[in-house]
Amino acid sequence: ECDTQEKINFEVRMREGICRLLAVSTQKEQLLRAVKSLMVCNARIRAYRAQLQGRKGEPGPGSTGEQSSENGTKDRMACRAKVAISDIRIPLMWKGSDHFSKKEKSQRYAVFCLFRMGAEVFDTEVTVVDEAVTDICFENVTIFDEASPDFQVKVEVYSCCTEESLYITNTPKKLAKKLKTSLSKATGKKLKAALEEDSTEPLLPADPVIHGAKYSLLAYTTLGLESADDNFRTHNLTITGNEESSFWLPLYGNMCCRLVVQPSCMARDMMAGFLNHQQMVGGLTSWRRLYCVLRGGKLLCYYSPEEIEAKMEPALTVSINKETRIRAVDKDSKRRAHNFSVINPVAGEGVTQRFAADSRDELHQWMEAFWQHFYDLSQWKHCCEELMKIEIMSPRKPPLFLTKEATSVYHDMS
Known part of the structure; x- marks a missing residue:
């Protein structure tokens, strides 16, 4: 909870800085970026406050707990995952006369x-x-680090016509102060208290009004x-929106x-340690000691941890997937045999690998595990069928009003 409050405080400070920047900005490019940053700050503050309010309604620690069961499903929580969205292309549907006129x-x-x-x-x-551009392209790679399997990423596309004249009106005073002075003193105080009752911060000042730099929601999914x-x-x-809206663009x-x-289970070691592996040599049973790692639907077995650091191939790889059956044989402590078998179907028959802890x-x-x-x-x-790769590209920041050619989805769809 403290961490979330710190995030709110940080965004509030960022917001104040952006408002000061807007007050002195004269360049169109700078204003458009600053207004966007202000929208992002406001969205984060609202999201963090909603998270705080949600936590207040949750049961306290210890009231419900994660429990394991023999089949491994009761009250169990799935591992978290990284979710990355990248290489966004949004094709535009200009009229032929608009796109090819080369105005x-x-x-x-x-x-x-967003x-x-x-x-x-x-x-x-x-x-x-503009009308010479066939696809709206974003090269950013956006990564969410702690997603659960039921995650939902809402993608919102905002647009603003830049041809309107830009000018700034004075930043209004705090809404709460306005309420207090415009209404009767007693009524204003009551309303101010009611508005702030469930808030983690006093009411934020209203945004500066930048005429000609107002973004509107164009599309979402x-x-x-x-x-x-x-x-x-x-x-x-x-x-x-529609064609009458100033921010409207002809999307397909x-x-x-x-x-x-x-998922973490595909990218990280979920369990690692030494196990003894049973093998048949010349018709005789023998055991070899292997360092085993459970990751990505496989049990990877090496002779030592150093082989992993040296990027050597494992001595043995055993599949661990939905077709796998594992049977534990927990014998008495006197014989010191704590065995388990991993059985995988191969060509219609079960292939068994036996290990001992x-x-x-x-x-x-x-x-x-x-x-x-x-x-x-x-x-x-x-x-979990195969590890998906997240490609991190180096950030590039070309001038805002530089139109560039891009691989066109528009031409592919035309």
């Missing part, structure tokens, strides 16, 4: 995207488009687990992007 001067629009997931809010750079793919996919957009109603989901506690730790892994795989579904 020297046409209306320009500043456009950016991404929301829970209390996290991210944005893209502002890009400017929501992406979830079913939308995740290592390749580009097309998603439907819900378009707001589609958006292309990559939505990559990287050093102690009963270690056996239980491994079994718990397997049950959790099975549950994670079941919840993250197709995202």
Whole structure:
């Protein structure tokens, strides 16, 4: 809760700085970026406050707890994942006469995207488009670090016509102060108290009014687990406004992007330690000691941890997926045999690999890790078939009003 409050305080300070910048800005490019930043700050403050209010209504720690069960599903929580959205292309549907006329001067629009997931809010750079541009393109890679399998990323596209004249009116005083002075003293105080009762901060001052730099919601969509793919996919957009709106752009109603989901169970070691592996040599049973790592639907077995650092191939790889069956054989402590078998179907027959832990506690730790892994795989579904890669591109910041050519979805769809 303290961490969330600190985030709110930070955004409030950022907001105050942006308002001061707006008061002295004269350049159109600077104003458009500052107004966008102000919108992002406000969105984050609202999201953090909603998170705080939600926590106040949650049951306290200890009232409900995560419990393991024999089949590994009761009250179990799936691992978290990184969700990355990138390479956004939004095709425009200009009339042929508009796009091919090559006018020297046409209306320009500043456009950016806002991404929301829970209390996290991210944005893209502002890009400017006109009738010579066939696709709105955003090169940003936006990453959400703590997504659950039921995540929802709301993508909002905002636009603003940049041809309108820009001027700033005075920043209004605090809304609460206005209420207090415009109404009777007693009524104003009561209303001010009611407005601030459930708020974590006093009421924020109203935004400066920048005529000619007002962004409006142009289109939006929501992406979830079913939308995740290592390749580009097309998603439907819900378009707001119409041709009479000053911010309106002729969208096809589609958006292309990559939505990559990287569950922790695919990218990190979920369990690691030494196990003894049974093998047959010349018809005789022998055991070899291996350092085993559970990750990405596989049990990777090395002779030592140093082999992992040296990026050597594992001595043995055993699949751990929905077809796998694991049986524990917890014998008495006198014989010191804490075995388990991993059985995978191969060509219609079960292939068994037998392992032994050093102690009963270690056996239980491994079994718990397997049950959790099975549950994670079941919840993250197709995202666990193969590790999706998140490509981080170096940030580029070209001048806002520089029109650039891009690979065109428009021409592909025409």
